[in-house]
Amino acid sequence: MGQNIEINPGEINVRFDAPQKGKISFKELGISDDQLVLEGGFLRLLFDMEGIGEHDYFAVPTVEISYKENCAETHWQCDFNGETILDKVDHHGHSTILLFNRKKLADLEHHHQNKLIIHAEFPEKVHLLSEDSHIQFFK
Numbered sequence: 001m002g003q004n005i006e007i008n009p010g011e012i013n014v015r016f017d018a019p020q021k022g023k024i025s026f027k028e029l030g031i032s033d034d035q036l037v038l039e040g041g042f043l044r045l046l047f048d049m050e051g052i053g054e055h056d057y058f059a060v061p062t063v064e065i066s067y068k069e070n071c072a073e074t075h076w077q078c079d080f081n082g083e084t085i086l087d088k089v090d091h092h093g094h095s096t097i098l099l100f101n102r103k104k105l106a107d108l109e110h111h112h113q114n115k116l117i118i119h120a121e122f123p124e125k126v127h128l129l130s131e132d133s134h135i136q137f138f139k
Contacts, residue, residue, distance in 0.1 A: 007035045015048040019138040026130040036128035043120040057102040058139045066095040066132035075121040081108045
């Protein structure tokens with residue numbers, strides 16, 4: 001598909017070597033539900049878009065994370081190339097949708113290093129759902 005996946009406990013690294021158009025589930029990226037159990041409630045997602053050429057972002061780049069548990073409160077912090085672009089608390093539910101400002105991403109874009117890092121803090125152990133969790137960065 002044009003990406004390389006590395007999974008460690010609480011951490012998922014996705015390195016793209018070409019823009020992946022449209023909505024892509026974690027399952028389509030090759031990530032299974034068994035690999036998405038967060039024992040400590042902490043998640044670090046790294047989307048490395050280094051060297052893929054021109055970035056033609058979707059109108060509203062989106063990351064949707066779905067989980068089995070009904071979590072009371074989750075904290076999300078997103079950094080692109082070292083700058084915080086989103087910091088929010090999501091209240092009560094089975095999923096979180098992160099919407100990014102396309103212009104902000106384009107303004108922070110570098111020629112070589114382009115990394116979106118998402119940190120999530122759940123109040124308890126959580127099971128993410130690979131089929132229901134999606135990314136959509138490029139059009």
